[in-house]
Amino acid sequence: MADQRVRRTKQSMNREVLESRILRSAEIIFAAKGFSGASMERIAEVSKISKQNLIYYFPNKDLLYKRVLKEILDIWIEKLSLLESDGATPEDVIRGYVREKMQLSRLYPNGSKVFAHEVISGAPVLKDYLLSHLKPQFDRDVKLVKSWINKGLIDDIDPEHLFFTIWAATQTYADFSIQMEILLGKTSLDQTDFERAENAVTEFVVRALGAKKNI
Numbered sequence: 001m002a003d004q005r006v007r008r009t010k011q012s013m014n015r016e017v018l019e020s021r022i023l024r025s026a027e028i029i030f031a032a033k034g035f036s037g038a039s040m041e042r043i044a045e046v047s048k049i050s051k052q053n054l055i056y057y058f059p060n061k062d063l064l065y066k067r068v069l070k071e072i073l074d075i076w077i078e079k080l081s082l083l084e085s086d087g088a089t090p091e092d093v094i095r096g097y098v099r100e101k102m103q104l105s106r107l108y109p110n111g112s113k114v115f116a117h118e119v120i121s122g123a124p125v126l127k128d129y130l131l132s133h134l135k136p137q138f139d140r141d142v143k144l145v146k147s148w149i150n151k152g153l154i155d156d157i158d159p160e161h162l163f164f165t166i167w168a169a170t171q172t173y174a175d176f177s178i179q180m181e182i183l184l185g186k187t188s189l190d191q192t193d194f195e196r197a198e199n200a201v202t203e204f205v206v207r208a209l210g211a212k213k214n215i
Helices: 002-037 040-047 051-057 061-080 090-107 109-120 127-150 159-175 177-184 191-209
Strands: none
Touching: 002 040, 002 051, 002 061, 002 109, 040 051, 040 061, 061 090, 061 109, 061 127, 090 109, 090 159, 090 191, 109 159, 127 159, 159 177, 159 191
């Protein structure tokens, strides 16, 4: 019985590793080719598995595309919720928020591009998921920012458009990285570039908020 549990655990772990590899490979292809231009054959090739094995895990391209989109959105929601901890100032929270968003752009650039393509297309696949998962978190974060305004901790700004501005300023380093690379004279953005970008965006936002140092 113990051996069976060990085997099941190993099988489960192996499945998770392979699924993760497939999803990362699918991100690359969907980001480069879009949904219509991507093929299961190419995704299998990049994943270094057979097409038959790919179809065993993801029977069709529609299902795989939805999984890629939902996974990147789940990661964003988990990382980007504005949870006010004891003693944290608005400046602390905003700095942490921008840092996490910039890290997501650095670590998941292809996922960000796939998400951007989907939204630009009118979010035909993701719209319901955005309403059921992102909207509630967004409303909670907006409520927190409004409470800062009411307490006089930050200037009276538009909370919704604060987030839209932060998203635009950070996701551009994933979605339009080639533009930065050309203008900066680099072949790719490195850790130093992202740290520089994080500092610049954070200082811009914090100053715009007029965030107070102490609660």
